[in-house]
Amino acid sequence: MAPKHVPLRTCVQCRCVRPKRELVRVVRTPQGNIEIDERGKVSGRGAYLCRNRSCWEEGARGDRLEHALKAKLEEADRIRLLEYGRLLPQDTGDTNVSKGAKGS
């Protein structure tokens, strides 16, 4: 039997809701560093992004992550996010997800 309770998280960039394990957590640590936390183990304030290159590119350039983390992204953090995004597929290939559901 499949587990009924799947923890869901919202991508701060495109606002799509996915199972937590399909998203990547970005954390502001208590020391104020921005870390990409693939295992969800780093303590601190977290925000989630899809494993989708465009979310990371837009996230690195925009201010939604800053709002979600309540932190200022340094240039080095933005570069790190962009570089991480480059490792990800252009799209998840999940054609079941409606592309029309993007927020304003």
Ligand SMILES: [Zn+2]
């Ligand atoms: Zn997204």
